[in-house]
Amino acid sequence: MSTRTPSMRAAHNHMQARRRRLKAIGQWEDPYVPAEPVRSHLRAINATGMSFRAIADRVGLPHDSSLQPLMWGRGKWGPAEKVKRETAELVLAYWPTLHDFQDDALIDVTGTQRRVQALAVRGWSRNEIARRIRMREDNFRKAISKDRVTAYLARQVAAVYDELWNQDPVDHGISRNAVARIRANAERSGWHGPLAWDDETLDEPAAVPVTDAVEPIASEGENLAARWLLGESVVLTSEARKEVVAHLFEWTNDTTEEIAEKVGMTPAAAEASWHRMKRQARLEGRRMWRRVYVPRERTLKQNEMEEAA
Known part of the structure; x- marks a missing residue:
């Protein structure tokens, strides 16, 4: 009973x-x-x-x-x-971000190597990075060639990266010939520059660079996300890409795979970014959810939507 x-x-x-x-x-x-x-x-x-x-x-x-x-x-x-x-x-x-680890923790070196390589695409040498973190050049080269690196060193490299990623080495007194050699070596090595990486996923070993963006007619100015959504050919910054991903997940019935293809991400990366944004919204007392979901094989009637509410 x-x-x-x-x-x-x-x-x-x-x-x-x-x-x-x-x-x-x-x-x-x-x-x-x-x-x-x-x-x-x-x-x-x-x-x-x-x-x-x-x-x-x-x-x-x-x-x-x-x-x-x-x-x-x-x-x-x-x-x-x-x-x-x-x-x-x-x-x-x-x-985990770099700040989640203790200084002496040995962490995956992938993010550190990507930052060094991205700076090389801009023309910054490993020796210059070592000089800025006050480390011997040979010790620095050995450290970043291993599978793991201390969280302290990774944070130092990240700080240099944040400072220099959009700077021209020539403006800082580096000779044009040296910059050209470093850039040519980076191109031969198949490395990717800062714009190919999302700051939030740069340290994730499974992350992939965005390399298929269309060369834009205009790539500067404000409201990049809105302009991209309206069809303008612009390069999305990491923040603008997050705005676009949030809009597509929240206000369209595109699948994860379709959204990922539109913004040049893998489906797994797009899904993870959406989860991160929802979690951050909850922490801020907001709510994000897929507001538009229409089964493609049928059209919903208004009374069906009301009954499901």
């Missing part, structure tokens, strides 16, 4: 009816999602040099009750096949 009270049964029936209506118009979201992509993301973060316990602390999840069953299972049960959508969004929206 059921132990549910009449009010509990009524609430259950209401939720089931609402679920059926939402499914009928393509608006239903399962509260649980596959766990493997979340596990893979956690393993990737762990590979940068951050412990699972530290990751749980950063995203605000209890280690024992959330990550333990997700990663390794508990008791006789193996790793979970499904995870709560909220937990998945928290984890997938997080990628």
Whole structure:
């Protein structure tokens, strides 16, 4: 015999009816999602040099009750096949920044190497970077050639990168011949400049450069995101690209793959950027969600949308 009270049964029936209506118009979201992509993301973060316990602390999840069953299972049960959508969004929206690590932590060198290479595309040498962080040139070259680098050194290189990425070395007294040699070597090596990288994903080993942007007629001025959305050929800065991604996810029914193709990102990078923006909005007391979702095989009637509300 059921132990549910009449009010509990009524609430259950209401939720089931609402679920059926939402499914009928393509608006239903399962509260649980596959766990493997979340596990893979956690393993990737762990590979940068951050412990699972530290990751749980950063995203605000209890280690024992959330990550333990997700990663390794508990008791006789193996790793979970499904995870709560909220937990998945928290984890997938997080990628450690350089400031999340202690000075002596050994972290993945990929982001540091990309910054050095991007500066080389602009004409800045490794020796000049070493000089600016007051490090011997040979020691600097050895340090960034390894698989891991200290978080302290990575932050020093990032600070130099933030200062010089849009500066011409010639304006700082570097000879034109030296700059030309460095740029030519960077081109032969197939390195990518600062505009090819999103600042938020530059340290992610799986991130890919944006290399297929159309050469713009105009690439300066304000409102780059709005101008891009109106069809003007402009190069998007990292901030403008985030505005565009947010607009496409929030106000169109484009798929993740279509959005990624439009802005020159991988689907995984576009999805992660959307999760990060939603998480930041929640921290600021705002809400972001996909406001427009229309199943492509049918047209919704107004009363169907009202019933699903």
